[in-house]
Amino acid sequence: MDDREANVKARIGFVGGGQLALMTAQEAERMRRDSGGDLDITINILDPEKNCPAHALASEHVVAGFSDPNGLQKLASVSDIISYEIELGDAGAIALLRDRGVVVRPSPETLGRIQDKFVQKRFLASRGIPVPRCVAVAAIVELGLPSMLKARRGGYDGRGNYLLRVKDDVEKGYARLGGKELVLEEFIPWTEEVSVIAARDERGKVSAFPVGENIHEEGILRLTAIPARTTPEVAASAERVAGQVLEAFGDIGVFGVEMFVRDGEVLVNEVAPRVHNTGHGTLERDAFPTSQFEQHMRAVTGMPFGETTQRLPVVMHNILGEDNGYQGRYRYEGLAQAEALGARMHLYGKAEVRPRRKMGHLSLVGERLNAKGEVDRLVERAERARSMVRIVGVE
Numbered sequence: 001m002d003d004r005e006a007n008v009k010a011r012i013g014f015v016g017g018g019q020l021a022l023m024t025a026q027e028a029e030r031m032r033r034d035s036g037g038d039l040d041i042t043i044n045i046l047d048p049e050k051n052c053p054a055h056a057l058a059s060e061h062v063v064a065g066f067s068d069p070n071g072l073q074k075l076a077s078v079s080d081i082i083s084y085e086i087e088l089g090d091a092g093a094i095a096l097l098r099d100r101g102v103v104v105r106p107s108p109e110t111l112g113r114i115q116d117k118f119v120q121k122r123f124l125a126s127r128g129i130p131v132p133r134c135v136a137v138a139a140i141v142e143l144g145l146p147s148m149l150k151a152r153r154g155g156y157d158g159r160g161n162y163l164l165r166v167k168d169d170v171e172k173g174y175a176r177l178g179g180k181e182l183v184l185e186e187f188i189p190w191t192e193e194v195s196v197i198a199a200r201d202e203r204g205k206v207s208a209f210p211v212g213e214n215i216h217e218e219g220i221l222r223l224t225a226i227p228a229r230t231t232p233e234v235a236a237s238a239e240r241v242a243g244q245v246l247e248a249f250g251d252i253g254v255f256g257v258e259m260f261v262r263d264g265e266v267l268v269n270e271v272a273p274r275v276h277n278t279g280h281g282t283l284e285r286d287a288f289p290t291s292q293f294e295q296h297m298r299a300v301t302g303m304p305f306g307e308t309t310q311r312l313p314v315v316m317h318n319i320l321g322e323d324n325g326y327q328g329r330y331r332y333e334g335l336a337q338a339e340a341l342g343a344r345m346h347l348y349g350k351a352e353v354r355p356r357r358k359m360g361h362l363s364l365v366g367e368r369l370n371a372k373g374e375v376d377r378l379v380e381r382a383e384r385a386r387s388m389v390r391i392v393g394v395e
């Protein structure tokens with residue numbers, strides 16, 4: 001054991017109290033148990049929602065908006081390190097805290113750069129990282145069709161994007177995203193989407209998990225398989241590009257790097273300065289000795305990284321609210337049937353379901369790494385398990 005790992009005591013304050021903070025807090029508890037109390041990390045949160053997913057496990061819950069300067073101040077006063085599980089915090093207000101001596105990881109500058117899709121891509125391009133071409137749009141301009149119109153800020157789960165296929169879509173896209181600052185991006189006819197979850201520590205060491213393969217549906221993540229069913233060349237490029245991204249930010253913590261693969265070439269779609277939905281499979285202890293959540297805590301508290309060598313393949317399937325317009329209280333059906341297929345359920349305890357809201361995920365772990373057809377089989381099983389779970393309104 002490294003001396004950086006002896007008797008670590010730290011309070012991490014997350015901006016955001018959603019499922020990412022919840023799973024981090026669950027991992028912190030497990031680490032405390034496994035270490036006999038030597039690794040004592042507690043999680044605080046800032047979230048306006050009283051019964052947000054991480055509420056029950058948080059040591060302190062500051063109930064205030066993500067950008068509320070008093071709320072941020074309060075979070076800082078009970079925490080040793082500030083970090084994020086969503087990108088909606090006010091980077092300027094967080095920078096003021098940092099300037100007064102609060103430790104913020106990743107830095108508010110990184111947060112600010114990532115918050116704006118245009119600024120983010122310009123930054124990555126300036127560091128020689130391949131990204132789709134994009135232009136800031138104040139009026140209707142064309143980068144050729146099809147192209148992707150995106151809100152520069154605040155978009156998530158595809159909600160800020162509008163695909164322009166034909167000329168008529170230009171009006172429609174502006175109407176839909178109207179009033180927001182926009183960026184127009186070239187449409188990439190990608191054949192695969194992959195991502196790499198990687199962490200960087202204060203010494204500049206980078207530790208990456210194996211490349212994941214992502215399947216999105218209408219801009220929202222449906223499923224991630226690790227390892228990705230791709231060529232060794234693409235996997236190597238994705239790892240290299242992710243390393244370049246972490247180097248470019250030169251920051252501390254876990255980052256999620258989403259990429260497109262076009263003709264074997266890897267392009268960065270977007271970067272998240274936090275643990276990431278495509279890394280949830282790392283929670284399964286028989287598949288990975290260290291989860292992305294543990295790795296983030298290790299990075300920001302100055303502990304050495306945990307092992308990321310994969311032991312078994314894992315497929316994660318999101319459980320989203322049905323797209324039937326219902327919003328409100330709910331219950332699950334079919335969980336036992338999904339579990340009977342070997343699915344491990346991770347439910348986030350959200351008070352209400354909404355269409356397409358991330359309510360939980362399930363994971364399936366395979367029997368042998370790199371066995372032919374193993375990931376195909378897991379994907380098929382994950383789809384089957386997911387189809388058994390129903391979210392039913394109770395109003």
Ligand SMILES: Nc1ncnc2c1ncn2[C@@H]1O[C@H](COP(=O)(O)OP(=O)(O)O)[C@@H](O)[C@H]1O
Nearest residue numbers: 132148155156157158159185186187188216219
């Ligand atoms: N330029 C693009 N070309 C092709 N597909 C894209 C492009 N931009 C986004 N997409 C598709 O939409 C998904 C969501 O887009 P993204 O910009 O990552 O939005 P969000 O911030 O909502 O996750 C991507 O994972 C991809 O499937």
Ligand SMILES: [Mg+2]
Nearest residue numbers: 157258269270
């Ligand atoms: Mg995305």
